[in-house]
Amino acid sequence: MTVLIGQLFTGVSIGAVLLLIALGLALTFGQMGVINMAHGEFIMAGAYTTYVLQQVITAAGWSLLVALPVAFVVAGTMGVLLEVLLIRRLYARPLDTLLVTWGVSLILQQLARDVFGSPNVQTRAPELLTGNIALPGGITVANNRLFILALAGGAVVALTLALRLTRLGRRIRAVVQNRDLAAVSGIATARVDRTTFFIGSGLAGIAGVALTLLGPIGPTMGTNLIIDAFLVVVVGGIGQLKGTVIVAFALGVLQASGEYLTTLSVAKVMVFVAIVAFLQWRPQGMFTLRTRSLA
Amino acid sequence: MTTVARDPVTDAAPAPPPATPAAGPSRHRFRAAAGFAFGAALLFAVAPLLLSDFRLSLLAKYLCVAMVAVGIGLAWGRGGMLALGQGVFFGLGGYAMAMHLKLADAGPGNMPDFMMLYGQLDELPLWWRPFASPWFALPATVLLPMAVAFVLGSLVFRRRVRGAYFAILSQALAAAMVILLIGQQGTTGGTNGLTDIQGFFGYDLDDPVNQRMVYFIIAGTLLALLAMTRHLMQSRYGELLVAVRDGEERVRFLGYDPATVKLVAYVVAAGMAGLAGALFVPAVGIISPALIGIVPSIEFVIGVAIGGRATLLGPVLGAVAVAWARTALSERFPGTWTYLQGLLFVVVVAFLPGGLASLVGLVRRRSDPPADGGPRPGPFGRLRRRKVEAAS
Numbered sequence: 149m150t151v152l153i154g155q156l157f158t159g160v161s162i163g164a165v166l167l168l169i170a171l172g173l174a175l176t177f178g179q180m181g182v183i184n185m186a187h188g189e190f191i192m193a194g195a196y197t198t199y200v201l202q203q204v205i206t207a208a209g210w211s212l213l214v215a216l217p218v219a220f221v222v223a224g225t226m227g228v229l230l231e232v233l234l235i236r237r238l239y240a241r242p243l244d245t246l247l248v249t250w251g252v253s254l255i256l257q258q259l260a261r262d263v264f265g266s267p268n269v270q271t272r273a274p275e276l277l278t279g280n281i282a283l284p285g286g287i288t289v290a291n292n293r294l295f296i297l298a299l300a301g302g303a304v305v306a307l308t309l310a311l312r313l314t315r316l317g318r319r320i321r322a323v324v325q326n327r328d329l330a331a332v333s334g335i336a337t338a339r340v341d342r343t344t345f346f347i348g349s350g351l352a353g354i355a356g357v358a359l360t361l362l363g364p365i366g367p368t369m370g371t372n373l374i375i376d377a378f379l380v381v382v383v384g385g386i387g388q389l390k391g392t393v394i395v396a397f398a399l400g401v402l403q404a405s406g407e408y409l410t411t412l413s414v415a416k417v418m419v420f421v422a423i424v425a426f427l428q429w430r431p432q433g434m435f436t437l438r439t440r441s442l443a
Numbered sequence: 444m445t446t447v448a449r450d451p452v453t454d455a456a457p458a459p460p461p462a463t464p465a466a467g468p469s470r471h472r473f474r475a476a477a478g479f480a481f482g483a484a485l486l487f488a489v490a491p492l493l494l495s496d497f498r499l500s501l502l503a504k505y506l507c508v509a510m511v512a513v514g515i516g517l518a519w520g521r522g523g524m525l526a527l528g529q530g531v532f533f534g535l536g537g538y539a540m541a542m543h544l545k546l547a548d549a550g551p552g553n554m555p556d557f558m559m560l561y562g563q564l565d566e567l568p569l570w571w572r573p574f575a576s577p578w579f580a581l582p583a584t585v586l587l588p589m590a591v592a593f594v595l596g597s598l599v600f601r602r603r604v605r606g607a608y609f610a611i612l613s614q615a616l617a618a619a620m621v622i623l624l625i626g627q628q629g630t631t632g633g634t635n636g637l638t639d640i641q642g643f644f645g646y647d648l649d650d651p652v653n654q655r656m657v658y659f660i661i662a663g664t665l666l667a668l669l670a671m672t673r674h675l676m677q678s679r680y681g682e683l684l685v686a687v688r689d690g691e692e693r694v695r696f697l698g699y700d701p702a703t704v705k706l707v708a709y710v711v712a713a714g715m716a717g718l719a720g721a722l723f724v725p726a727v728g729i730i731s732p733a734l735i736g737i738v739p740s741i742e743f744v745i746g747v748a749i750g751g752r753a754t755l756l757g758p759v760l761g762a763v764a765v766a767w768a769r770t771a772l773s774e775r776f777p778g779t780w781t782y783l784q785g786l787l788f789v790v791v792v793a794f795l796p797g798g799l800a801s802l803v804g805l806v807r808r809r810s811d812p813p814a815d816g817g818p819r820p821g822p823f824g825r826l827r828r829r830k831v832e833a834a835s
Contacts, residue, residue: 183611238793241796242606242607243606243610244792244796246525246527247744248788248793251784251785251786253785254784255781258778258782371738375615378611382607382611413622413623413625414626416619416623419619420615420619423612424599427604427612431602431604
């Protein structure tokens with residue numbers, strides 16, 4: 149029983165990381181059908197922001213707290229720049245956005261290598277987040293994982309509320325459901341796209357801050373994460389966040405239990421097979437947005 | 444929506460292919476044969492005469508990449524399936540060949556050297572054993588990738604998973620395969636891969652004469668694949684493939700099964716990548732996860748995009764040019780090359796979606812008005828049409 153709950157928690161915490169990364173991706177992919185391969189590099193930007201801030205603010209707790217909003221803005225700004233300079237021209241060609249943003253991600257990785265050096269760097273975690281909490285029944289839960297879980301939960305709640313309650317959220321949903329109709333109704337879709345890209349990329353920055361708690365920071369850290377995050381979005385379905393949330397945790401638990409029963413590498417293959425099998429059942433993902441759009 | 448009338452399925456079937464409006468079929472065929480002969484002369488006579496042994500073996504390596512590119516051109520440029528995981532098939536072919544050569548190097552009854560080092564295995568794993576026989580290993584280099592592509596492709600295309608979803612899935616396959624290979628270090632060589640391959644069916648690979656032979660085999664194979672692909676592209680099937688790319692639903696309504704059409708192109712492309720991987724092993728002497736993961740898989744696509752995805756020769760020339768530029772530039776300026784590669788990719792895909800080959804088309808169209816006296820397309824007519832094609 150203890151083992152089972154321990155594994156479950158490991159899975160949930162893998163899922164929380166996945167969720168944090170996939171959340172921004174789901175937003176931009178859902179809104180514009182744009183596949184942003186440079187999303188991984190925005191994560192990296194968030195992580196390096198934390199690293200830089202820690203050089204200035206030496207108290208690890210404070211630097212982490214400051215890093216969260218700063219990374220959001222840094223990554224978000226990068227996202228807006230990318231959207232304005234390149235992606236805007238490619239809305240009709242989703243596959244080409246994938247390739248173009250891959251080119252951008254190559255450039256950003258090399259930039260990171262030139263600025264910070266190719267070896268990985270490390271940040272210090274705040275005292276508060278280094279320990280474990282012992283729960284009754286001999287289960288221990290790592291504080292940093294708990295923090296990431298809370299961060300992911302907070303991001304989901306904030307995003308859901310923003311989409312439900314604010315004017316901007318209403319506009320975003322209108323554009324996702326039917327872009328042409330939204331434009332005809334007087335919504336400045338280009339501006340909505342830019343804002344969405346800012347938020348989506350900013351969430352990648354937050355994910356980057358969270359990842360500094362789990363491991364080293366390096367120029368290629370984004371590449372490995374981005375594929376998993378894309379799988380979450382694909383399986384979750386487009387246009388609704390609940391699919392992303394459910395699938396992120398489901399894949400996390402599957403990965404963790406697969407790892408427990410076999411090895412890490414076999415577990416990865418198992419996850420892939422499960423995804424292909426799932427798509428046989430629901431090719432459009434878990435939840436699909438119903439629209440009357442002809443596209 | 445205005446492009447509907449130009450769709451090859453609905454109205455253009457009896458007309459000659461739009462790429463060469465002035466050429467009749469016989470002149471067209473003559474031009475192709477002349478080009479083929481020129482290419483063969485270049486590869487078989489000029490290159491071996493002019494290049495040193497070292498450069499020639501580099502060229503052999505680039506030609507292997509070009510073989511993968513031909514397949515990607517077929518699947519992506521013609522069929523609209525962005526296959527981002529071709530490294531998987533390249534790797535399957537490469538590992539199948541390398542396993543056979545390792546076993547042949549070790550001699551009958553012995554085990555490859557790395558297995559004793561990492562694996563501490565007492566005997567050869569079961570799944571290695573068939574590869575001792577060349578009669579199994581050689582067909583496997585092509586059939587194994589084709590089988591994997593068939594399974595994934597039929598699962599995915601039948602359920603109408605396409606576009607970005609397919610691209611991401613094929614990429615995830617590459618990621619999963621690399622992790623699997625690294626994880627099974629004892630039997631696959633892990634991160635190092637299968638290295639230090641000495642012999643090639645009884646010939647010593649250190650001997651420059653034999654390296655030359657390997658080059659000739661590779662050049663010949665590439666030419667054969669090009670001839671085959673040209674044939675395929677010009678056949679009725681080729682028309683159908685383009686039709687599926689431009690309007691899958693319409694093809695379905697006409698009574699064809701688009702899933703089968705796509706599957707054929709994807710499986711053929713996988714076979715080409717497998718063959719390329721198999722020939723890469725004797726040319727370079729190594730196959731490893733680093734050569735087949737996500738990054739190299741996308742790099743295969745880069746050359747195709749830059750050369751021109753929808754043409755026959757564009758992918759070949761693009762792949763060779765990019766591979767050559769990488770070697771030439773990354774030795775001296777490693778950082779600069781990465782910037783250049785990224786920039787080239789961004790600029791070409793975003794602003795010249797037909798690749799460099801479309802520049803040739805633009806020039807030719809200006810000097811060569813359509814024979815039927817119809818309206819001449821504007822200088823960007825071709826590019827604009829591509830945009831619409833890619834959107835569907």
